[in-house]
Amino acid sequence: MTSLTREDLKTEQPISWCPGCGNFGILRALQTALVDLKIPREKYLVVTGIGCHGKLFNYININGFHGIHGRVLPFATGAKLANHDLIVLGFAGDGDQYDEGLGHFPHAARRNIDVKLFTHDNKVYGLTTGQTSPTSPQGYKSKTSPGGAIPTPINPLMLALASNASFVARGFVGDVTHMKELMKAAIQHKGFALVDILQVCITFNRAQTYQFYRDRVYKLEEENHDATDLQQALKRSRETGDRIPIGIFYQEERPVYRARLPQIKTQPLIKQPIKPTKLKQLLREFT
């Protein structure tokens, strides 16, 4: 067993999130999940997008790549297929994943690429100073929707379920211990995992506050939810009003993408010899 402490996971980078930001809870949940899992830190790769969430890259001392807006999943997909010994953890924001990067989301899910996606879903654009996000509720007022947001919000959990995601969960930054357990379950799940995290932007979103969620969230595991039942999961995913479920909505065992690739059955691509043999044979086919 490797011992990994929260101290090992810290970096010397000054944290630039607003005091009280929900991101602190996500970072703490991640640190403690990794400590609990006792896996050597070199095995992890964290991939983040652009937004306040993306700064997490600077604050966690595991391999990391801070990419561009919306592209966490394709980058993570390439890295995972290159070296499937890596545990690839994607972190994205709601604007990042459900606006700019939405096109990648169902594909990662249906491929069942073994990448974990944690979305900091605070229902507002934080780093660009408070615009409406794709998960902002209808009527949400911001500088880009002063008259109230016209469209209905994207429901990430329904979208994930409809895209055949094999692990779909929701966490809440106000319950770090619970979120940590969800992260661990996602990491231990074989296949694509979404943990959509109800995050709080204390600066720009005055509607979806800690208190707002505390008044509404309940834990699925406390209400006899059967996470192997897709119909139940879909039903629960539609609860977005007075009661908001957190926990694991759905989980199924399905072969991961790479299991269907004989060329990486035995060892990761990165460990295979690079110089090709049998090239001459191939060239002869053109003579």
Add this chain to the structure above:
Amino acid sequence: MTRTNEISLLIGGQAGAGISAAGLLLGKTFLRGGLHVFGTIDYPSLIRGGHNFYLLRAATRPVFAQWDKIDLMIALDERTLERHREELVSDGGVIFDSDEISPDSPNLPPSGVQRYAVPLESIVKELNAPKVVQNTIALGAALGILGYGITQLEEILQETFKAKGDKIVSMNVDAARKGYNYAHEHFASEFCCQLKPRTGKHHQHMLLTGNEAVGLGAIAAGCKFIAAYPMTPASPLFHFLIAQAERFGIVTLQAESEIAAINMTIGAAYAGLRAMTSTSGGGFCLMTEGLSMAGMTETPVVIMLGQRTGPSTGLPTYTAQGDLHFALHAGHGEFPRVVIAPGDIRECFQLTIDAFNLAEEFQTPVILLTDKHLIESHITTQTFDTGLVSIDRGKLLPMERYTGPTPYLRFKLVDDGISPRLVPGTLGATVHADSAEHGEQGFVNDTADNTRQMADKRFRKRSEIQKALSRYDAVKTFGSKDADVTLVGWGSTKGVVLEAVEILQEEGRSLNFLQIIFMAPFPAQLVSKALKGKTTILVESNRTAQLGSLIREQTGHRVAHKILRYDGRPFNPLQLVARIKEVLK
């Protein structure tokens, strides 16, 4: 006039009727006879019902482009006659299906042209074969008319259809023989063009497309990953690598978009693989934010950009060289890049290997700039020498364990700007890379000093690449250095320019050809030297003479004349000769 061992041939028919496959079969038949071959498919962007034609040239000397006149035409439908009869030489010939096309058809060519009526449909019925087998019969008839013999075609048919079983093999061999014998029995008079297989050491050649050559180069270079989104004319490279994936341990992934493709490729490269993606102009547009990220994060990736006619959707299945400036300037911000333009099949292979070496040595993106004419045409080339393949991974550190100073600094400021590269998963270190400006360890750093230092570091790499150009043929000169006139070009126009130069030299003109291969960094000194005191004629497949302005920008030299073609069709040698003469008048 009897011409020996040089022919221009056209096979035309409906889209979906196996025109391209028939052309390739015939091309390989000539290859096996020791001839040089050029073959290209002209097809509209549709799958069924349109008009396709395959242009094939075979000769004892190298050929790189289609000829403007056709010696022998295989017309599998009436439309082929209608569209192409004017292109036939006066003593040429046409093979047509007499079951389908009436001997009184107004589309048949004028007298003088030999009419070879072959009852293709009846023979197909006799063989109890599917309609597509008519192509094989026609090929057999063509070989009979050309006096070539049928041994090579039989051999090729056996190899081609082996996987489909003996029945299909013998059906095709029978069909070829029927066509061949029919020609012998019915067409007594000797056709103007006779083609004979050569004996001796003419068999060290292969026949392949630029896409295939790039694919072979990628395999030779140890490329282990390609993610791409289908786009003509680059898709065949992707298909080729997919077909070889299991055999050579390559992971291939059809991405949901070009944006995904480039990010997947960068992910795989960051994790330590040699990785590439391929696309055409429109897809490359979507890749530009990723390209910029590869520059910033110093991730080595190779992108094959196969140009087609633009702007926008343009002519999806036709050629152009309109993306040179785009490739040079794509992506926001400033970062070093390498842009290389192979001009022939051999260069497609060799420069792809070089591209992977350059990408890793200098930890920056490399663009292989090709075009439809080069990557979708079949051209004979000397068989690649695998002994010359070398793999240089630059400053890549071993993955087992990191033993250097801690923390590991992915972006360490070093004299040549190239920091030792570690990949994630290495014991004893964590690897951080950031698309935001970062300090040496890879974490964000937006101070003025750091920003300047990091930009300088990246551009020190550019200076190093510039120095490294001496290891490569950044330019090539063909013909006498003392010639008065220099033709300048790049990419797929190379072949046709070489043919034009040969013709003009035979006529006693003094000219040579400067091919520019490295577009970035630009070999300014070499180009300056080559053009000094010359009358320069630029030959490009675009509207705005993009290479001309690049030369002006980099060397101050203003090209005297421009020969541009931008109708989607490649130059052909005689037309180019005429335009050069026009310019030099």
